[in-house]
Amino acid sequence: MITSVPHAGVNLATRSPLEYSGPLVEVDGLNLTLEVNGAKRQVLRDVSLTIERGEALALVGESGAGKSMTARTIAQLLPDRATATGTIRFDGHDLLGLRGESLRRVRSEMAVIFQDPRAYINPVRRIGDFLTEQLRTVGHVDRQQATQRAQQMLSEVGITDTARRMRQYPGDLSGGMLQRVMIAAALLGEPKLILADEPTTALDVTTQSEVMAILDELRHAAGVALLFITHDLDLAAAVCDRTTVMYAGQIVESQESVALHHDPRHPYTAALAAARPDLERPKSRLAAIPGHPIGAWEAADTCAFGPRCPFQQSSCTASGPVPLTIESSYAVRCLRADELGPRLRGDVE
Numbered sequence: 001m002i003t004s005v006p007h008a009g010v011n012l013a014t015r016s017p018l019e020y021s022g023p024l025v026e027v028d029g030l031n032l033t034l035e036v037n038g039a040k041r042q043v044l045r046d047v048s049l050t051i052e053r054g055e056a057l058a059l060v061g062e063s064g065a066g067k068s069m070t071a072r073t074i075a076q077l078l079p080d081r082a083t084a085t086g087t088i089r090f091d092g093h094d095l096l097g098l099r100g101e102s103l104r105r106v107r108s109e110m111a112v113i114f115q116d117p118r119a120y121i122n123p124v125r126r127i128g129d130f131l132t133e134q135l136r137t138v139g140h141v142d143r144q145q146a147t148q149r150a151q152q153m154l155s156e157v158g159i160t161d162t163a164r165r166m167r168q169y170p171g172d173l174s175g176g177m178l179q180r181v182m183i184a185a186a187l188l189g190e191p192k193l194i195l196a197d198e199p200t201t202a203l204d205v206t207t208q209s210e211v212m213a214i215l216d217e218l219r220h221a222a223g224v225a226l227l228f229i230t231h232d233l234d235l236a237a238a239v240c241d242r243t244t245v246m247y248a249g250q251i252v253e254s255q256e257s258v259a260l261h262h263d264p265r266h267p268y269t270a271a272l273a274a275a276r277p278d279l280e281r282p283k284s285r286l287a288a289i290p291g292h293p294i295g296a297w298e299a300a301d302t303c304a305f306g307p308r309c310p311f312q313q314s315s316c317t318a319s320g321p322v323p324l325t326i327e328s329s330y331a332v333r334c335l336r337a338d339e340l341g342p343r344l345r346g347d348v349e
């Protein structure tokens, strides 16, 4: 078994995944440019992250921060004319360098769960056909066995009367039930990674926590890693070991989820935390973040959050691009992080 990252020149695409024991996902210096009405628009800038085997990583940030695009680049589900540079290694394979059958093979180790399952599931196909198709075509499992496994997985995600459910159509199921079906579909493929993009945002609150609990329990049981996208910091902490915060297409902070809550290093993380509804004082006013989020293409070359930051000073705008400083237990992209730490923690007024 190789325990270190193979040296450059080894053809990663042809090695057996069994040989690689590095992190499951290693994104390094990822930039993404999309084309909007013929014009190029950079939406991700220098994104680097790792996900260990079996680990859950949350990606949080306001709408437009680049969370979905990060997940879609990893899953290779990008719009036409998208250009990604940098590297993404999945289980040791250089994902951006793969094409055709080798890409398909590596990609089959990932499953994606979207916010709105109805947009991704064929409304005129029965739930049973949807669930068994992949097993039969990719896994070469016979119809009877595939049906059995699908029904078993449906009961694992908490769906009863599975034989009847298999004959139903997506339109016959509630949003929460359909999201359970999507989780079942994801797990049936025995992936190494599930990318879940706001999987419960469209559901009512009670259903949200039920669906989240199922995803959390089953992915733990199966040892599947999770990239969990949410705008809810508390949910991120409840479900994920580590949380990465994005702003304007960049990573601004990454830490263990619990530490991120009581010891944020970036003013944006602290602002996000202050903007959360306070469950103990539901009527208290939210500290809304002034201004509005921007895209990577609109951001200055200096700190992207600067114009909204209560701590911005002339030294921030006089600097060039702000690097992501990586320490042993956190990473932060703020020139004043060390000095601001106590204030962001609330130790000092």
Ligand SMILES: Nc1ncnc2c1ncn2[C@@H]1O[C@H](COP(=O)(O)OP(=O)(O)O)[C@@H](O)[C@H]1O
Binding pocket: 034, 035, 036, 041, 043, 061, 062, 063, 064, 065, 066, 067, 068, 069, 070, 079, 294, 295, 296
């Ligand atoms: N298909 C697309 N074409 C062009 N721009 C897009 C497309 N999808 C998203 N974007 C832009 O990319 C940026 C990042 O979007 P996204 O990753 O969806 O943000 P998030 O998931 O954090 O809300 C946004 O500014 C958004 O407007």
Ligand SMILES: [Mg+2]
Binding pocket: 064, 067, 068, 069, 197
């Ligand atoms: Mg999104």
